[in-house]
Each structure stands twice: as C-alpha cells, then as structure tokens.
Amino acid sequence: MQLRKRNKVNGISLSTSEKVISVISYIFMGLLALCAILPILHVVSKSFSSASAVTSGSVLFWPVKPQFETMKYVLEETPFLNALKNSLLVTGIGTVISMLVTIGTAYPLSKPDFKGRKFFIMAYIVSMVFFGGIVPAYMVVRTLKIIDTYIALILPFFIVHFNMFVVKNYFEGLPESVEESARIDGASDMRILVSIVCPMSKPVLATVAMLYAVNYWNNYFHAMMYTTSTKMQTLQVFIYNTINNTQTLVERLVIGNYTNVSIDGIIAAVVVLSLIPIVALYPFVQRFMVHGITIGSVKG
Amino acid sequence: MKNITARLRPGIKPRKPYGLLAYLRDHYLLYLMLIPGLFFLIVYKFLPLYGITIAFKDYSIFAGSNPIDAIAKSPWVGFKHFDRLFSSSQFVKVLLNTLIINGYKILFLFPIPIICAIMLNEIRNVAYRKLAQTAIYVPYFFSWVIVFGIFYSLLGTYGIVNSALAALGQERISFFSDTNVFRGLLVFTEGWKEIGWNTVIYLAAITAIDPTLYEAARVDGAGKLRQIWNITLPGLAPTIVLMLILKVGYILETGFEQILVFYNATVYDVADVIQTYVYRMGLGQADFSLGTALGLFNSVVAFILIVGANTVCKKLLHRSIW
Numbered sequence: 137m138q139l140r141k142r143n144k145v146n147g148i149s150l151s152t153s154e155k156v157i158s159v160i161s162y163i164f165m166g167l168l169a170l171c172a173i174l175p176i177l178h179v180v181s182k183s184f185s186s187a188s189a190v191t192s193g194s195v196l197f198w199p200v201k202p203q204f205e206t207m208k209y210v211l212e213e214t215p216f217l218n219a220l221k222n223s224l225l226v227t228g229i230g231t232v233i234s235m236l237v238t239i240g241t242a243y244p245l246s247k248p249d250f251k252g253r254k255f256f257i258m259a260y261i262v263s264m265v266f267f268g269g270i271v272p273a274y275m276v277v278r279t280l281k282i283i284d285t286y287i288a289l290i291l292p293f294f295i296v297h298f299n300m301f302v303v304k305n306y307f308e309g310l311p312e313s314v315e316e317s318a319r320i321d322g323a324s325d326m327r328i329l330v331s332i333v334c335p336m337s338k339p340v341l342a343t344v345a346m347l348y349a350v351n352y353w354n355n356y357f358h359a360m361m362y363t364t365s366t367k368m369q370t371l372q373v374f375i376y377n378t379i380n381n382t383q384t385l386v387e388r389l390v391i392g393n394y395t396n397v398s399i400d401g402i403i404a405a406v407v408v409l410s411l412i413p414i415v416a417l418y419p420f421v422q423r424f425m426v427h428g429i430t431i432g433s434v435k436g
Numbered sequence: 437m438k439n440i441t442a443r444l445r446p447g448i449k450p451r452k453p454y455g456l457l458a459y460l461r462d463h464y465l466l467y468l469m470l471i472p473g474l475f476f477l478i479v480y481k482f483l484p485l486y487g488i489t490i491a492f493k494d495y496s497i498f499a500g501s502n503p504i505d506a507i508a509k510s511p512w513v514g515f516k517h518f519d520r521l522f523s524s525s526q527f528v529k530v531l532l533n534t535l536i537i538n539g540y541k542i543l544f545l546f547p548i549p550i551i552c553a554i555m556l557n558e559i560r561n562v563a564y565r566k567l568a569q570t571a572i573y574v575p576y577f578f579s580w581v582i583v584f585g586i587f588y589s590l591l592g593t594y595g596i597v598n599s600a601l602a603a604l605g606q607e608r609i610s611f612f613s614d615t616n617v618f619r620g621l622l623v624f625t626e627g628w629k630e631i632g633w634n635t636v637i638y639l640a641a642i643t644a645i646d647p648t649l650y651e652a653a654r655v656d657g658a659g660k661l662r663q664i665w666n667i668t669l670p671g672l673a674p675t676i677v678l679m680l681i682l683k684v685g686y687i688l689e690t691g692f693e694q695i696l697v698f699y700n701a702t703v704y705d706v707a708d709v710i711q712t713y714v715y716r717m718g719l720g721q722a723d724f725s726l727g728t729a730l731g732l733f734n735s736v737v738a739f740i741l742i743v744g745a746n747t748v749c750k751k752l753l754h755r756s757i758w
Contacts, residue, residue: 193599269731272487354579
C-alpha cells in the first residue's frame with residue numbers, strides 16, 4: 137500500500153529492482169524482528185505454563201494450561217527478591233556515584249587552560265589501554281577487605297574511561313562564551329558546572345547514566361568474583377546459579393511438594409522476572425541510547 | 437576584555453602573566469573534583485600494575501599481612517612461570533581459540549548490520565520501520581546470563597528446538613556440550629545480542645548522509661542499487677572502517693563474559709579463551725603467578741593492538757578512539 141502511494145506522489149514508476157529491494161527489505165527486517173522477539177515470548181510463555189506442558193516441549197509462544205505457581209515458587213522459595221534488592225541498590229547507588237565522579241573528572245579536563253590537563257588525561261589513557269590483569273585486581277580488592285560488600289560491586293565501574301571521555305568531549309564542544317559571561321558575573325567553577333554546563337549537556341549525561349546503569353545491572357563477572365555469600369548475590373549471579381544448579385532445585389521441588397512446577401519453568405520464570413525492570417525502562421533507554429549514538433558518531 | 441578574547445582564541449596568550457599559584461587559588465575546586473577519579477585510578481588501575489610482579493615471583497597469598505604485602509614478601513623467580521606457560525599445550529590452545537572464535541564473529545557477523553541498516557533505510561512505512569528497529573535491538577540490553585537463560589530454554593535438552601527435532605524423528609543436539617556446535621552457538625548468540633544495536637549505529641550514519649545526493653542521483657537516472665553502491669556505502673565507509681578497527685583492536689577483550697557464562701568443562705577444548713583460562717587458573721585453581729603471567733601476555737598484546745588500532749584510526753579517519 138505504502139509503496140503504491142509513493143509511486144503516485146513521485147509520478148515515476150518504481151523499477152523492478154527497486155521493488156525487489158523494497159520487498160526483500162520488508163520481509164527480511166520483519167523476520168529479524170521476529171528472531172529478536174519470539175525467543176523472549178517463548179520464555180515468558182514457559183514461565184506461565186503447567187509443568188507437564190513445559191517438560192513435554194509443547195509450549196511455543198503462548199502459555200499452555202496457564203498457572204502462576206512457578207512465579208510463586210521463585211518469589212517465595214528462592215533468594216530472588218534478595219538478589220533483586222542487591223542489584224537495584226548497586227545499580228542505583230553505583231550510577232549516581234559514577235555520574236558524579238565522571239562529571240567531576242570530565243569538567244576540569246575539558247578546559248583547555250587547565251593546568252596539568254595533559255598529565256591527567258595521559259593517566260587516564262594509560263590506565264585505559266593497559267590493564268593489570270584479573271589476578272592483581274582481585275588481590276587489590278582482597279587487600280582492601282571489601283570482598284562480599286557493595287563497595288566491591290561498585291568499584292570496578294566507579295569511572296568508566298570511555299564514558300568519561302565522551303562527557304569530556306561533549307563539554308569541550310559547548311560554546312565558551314556562555315561560561316565566560318557567567319564568570320564575569322562572578323560565578324565560581326562549581327556554580328558554572330552545576331547551573332550552566334550540566335543543564336546544557338543533559339542529553340549526553342542521560343546517555344552516559346544509562347550506560348553506567350546497564351553496566352552495573354548486567355555485570356556478572358565482577359559480581360561473581362567479588363561476592364561469596366548468598367546474601368550478597370546480585371541478580372545475574374543468582375540466575376546463573378539457578379540455571380547451573382538444577383539438582384538442588386529438583387530436591388527442593390520434591391520436598392516442597394510443588395507438583396505443577398518444572399525446572400525449565402523455573403529457569404524461564406527467573407529470566408522473565410529479571411527482564412521486567414529492563415522492559416519497564418525500555419522506552420526511556422531507547423530514547424537516550426539512540427540519541428547517544430548520534431552524539432557518539434559526531435563526537436567519538 | 438583582553439582576557440576574554442584570549443580565552444576565546446586559545447592561540448593568543450593573555451597580556452597579564454597568570455602564575456601557577458594564582459591559578460590554583462582561583463581554581464582549586466577543579467582539582468578537588470578530580471580526586472575521587474584519581475583515587476580510583478590509583479587503587480584499581482595503578483596498584484594492579486604493581487601486582488603484575490606476581491608473574492615474576494613464586495607468589496603465596498599468605499606470605500604477608502595482606503595479599504598486596506605478600507607480593508613484596510614472595511621470592512623472585514624470573515621467567516619461570518612464563519616458561520611454564522609458553523611450553524604448555526594449553527597456551528597455544530587458548531590463544532588459537534581466542535583468535536578463531538573472534539575471527540568467526542568478525543567474518544560472519546560484521547557485514548550483517550551494514551546490510552540490515554541499508555534495508556531498514558529502504559523501508560518507507562514509518563510505523564513498520566520504527567517497530568522493526570525497536571524490536572531488533574531489545575536483546576542488546578540483556579546481560580549474557582539472561583541471553584544464556586533464554587537460549588537454554590530454546591536449545592536445552594528439552595528445549596523447543598530439540599523437541600521439534602525429536603518430533604521429526606531426528607536426534608537431539610546438545611548445543612551446550614557438543615564441541616562441533618559450541619563455537620557456532622557462541623557466534624549465533626553474539627549475533628542475536630549485538631546485530632540490532634550495530635544496525636542502529638549504521639542507520640544513524642546513513643541518516644547523516646546528505647539527501648540531496650540521492651536527489652541528484654535520481655535525476656541522473658540512477659536506480660536503487662546504484663544509489664546504494666555509489667552513495668550509501670561510501671557514506672558509511674568511515675563508520676565501517678572505524679567499527680572494524682575497533683573490533684580488531686579489542687579482539688582479545690571481547691567475548692570473555694559470554695564464554696564464561698556459556699561454557700562448561702565438556703567444551704573447554706573449543707571454547708577456552710585467554711581470559712577464561714586466566715580466570716580459571718589464576719583464581720579458580722589459585723595458580724596466581726601463572727594467571728598473572730598469562731594476563732600480562734594478554735595485556736601486552738591488547739595494548740599493542742589497541743594503540744595500533746588508534747594509529748590506523750588517526751591516519752585513515754583523522755580521529756582518535758579516545
């Protein structure tokens with residue numbers, strides 16, 4: 137329909153090759169979109185389907201003999217809620233801290249006449265391109281005696297060099313004249329940063345905050361390495377352990393007399409529950425991340 | 437007023453000499469702001485650099501009052517652990533696995549987002565395009581653990597794919613433990629997670645192309661394929677080159693968390709990469725010195741690759757990665 141409409145407007149007929157390209161594009165991109173969405177739909181369906189339907193493999197993209205027992209089991213019988221709390225706290229606190237540190241670092245380094253600028257930038261570049269390694273980093277964290285604390289979960293992303301450079305480059309691109317007129321009015325560096333530079337940089341700051349939040353929320357490796365107790369488990373560690381320790385799940389199912397709950401159902405339910413925050417924030421994420429790409433492609 | 441002009445034009449020095457002390461007095465806040473970040477650099481980035489000496493020592497974690505103190509108290513052994521590392525067959529294996537897996541990923545996955553972006557751009561129905569675009573990059577925001585959970589649901593022994601195979605009278609495939617398909621699984625899941633996002637990156641670059649170029653081409657009678665070949669692709673070239681350079685530059689870094697989550701002992705032969713081996717040896721089996729030695733090897737090669745990538749980037753595209 138759309139194609140025909142356009143033809144009329146232009147008054148030129150589409151050549152065959154154009155039609156073919158257009159049709160292929162519609163079909164191929166539609167299929168790709170389905171490839172991205174259907175697996176998610178499948179997991180959601182599984183988490184609400186009866187145990188027999190899940191184990192017999194008859195669940196496709198819609199719940200079969202719907203039930204809520206699996207969800208109830210995950211919420212009540214597993215440490216899911218505790219893991220969720222840990223992830224929310226680490227992501228929330230971590231993102232705020234990281235943003236403050238990132239802005240505080242990017243601002244001085246964005247000033248061309250800042251004394252010592254080259255030295256500090258060099259320190260950041262050096263530590264970005266040369267990594268001490270997993271083992272030495274672990275030894276530092278152990279020496280600090282912060283294993284199994286929130287601090288150890290925040291430390292690795294305290295400031296992500298790449299994010300800092302994105303913010304710094306953006307600050308550098310802001311017109312100097314605005315800042316200069318505020319300075320003549322007697323505003324301090326801090327005041328200029330808070331009431332002029334930051335408000336002018338809202339889009340890039342929102343994007344970088346998003347990048348930090350995704351980092352904290354999704355991180356598995358550091359969370360696994362730096363926590364030992366179940367109490368400090370983050371969501372990712374909890375999900376990984378759930379998928380890989382099905383034996384304990386079986387035992388608990390038998391003891392708890394959950395007849396309509398299956399292992400694969402539990403795994404699906406755990407995945408689905410942890411997707412909720414991401415899906416809930418998706419419109420927001422989408423707006424700023426796509427914006428961020430444009431910033432990234434212009435500024436690098 | 438002179439001062440302002442000087443600031444606006446960095447080339448011209450202000451007339452009144454502005455000493456370091458006066459500058460520090462006026463702008464001490466700027467230095468205070470830097471402290472938290474520098475604290476992090478020293479603790480989490482530079483202190484581990486000192487920890488690299490673990491590779492040249494017989495490190496015992498209990499030799500000192502704490503793990504860092506223990507480094508100083510452990511005896512030097514020179515290149516002993518490097519000899520051990522380079523003479524082991526494991527080293528060659530993980531090095532090859534790293535190159536093969538990432539090579540496959542670049543070979544099979546790199547061109548797809550470019551094609552997708554061009555196709556997406558050909559879709560005239562705005563609602564359809566927006567919907568497709570929004571859908572394809574949803575997986576980008578999932579962690580590797582979530583992706584693992586989803587694919588476990590699809591490809592596990594009793595997953596949807598194996599159920600279908602069984603229904604068709606075929607043998608079930610153990611995607612997570614069959615050494616013949618595991619690398620394919622890594623490449624496929626990487627594609628599932630990343631293609632959509634990379635497509636959006638290329639799409640952003642396409643939108644930046646001057647539309648009058650297409651206008652002119654149309655007037656000259658150029659067909660769609662011609663336009664794609666002569667306008668879209670050249671317009672995308674800098675982005676393509678940049679992405680490829682970044683991919684190659686970070687070849688040792690990427691894929692670590694994915695493999696750590698997906699693999700298990702049955703597929704170590706085909707999936708164990710440098711970083712996973714460092715982790716398993718260095719922390720899992722407490723062979724700290726060997727883990728540090730391999731980690732150092734990894735860091736040095738990564739350093740050369742990244743600095744090399746940046747040099748190429750500067751030469752070709754006149755921009756720096758950082």
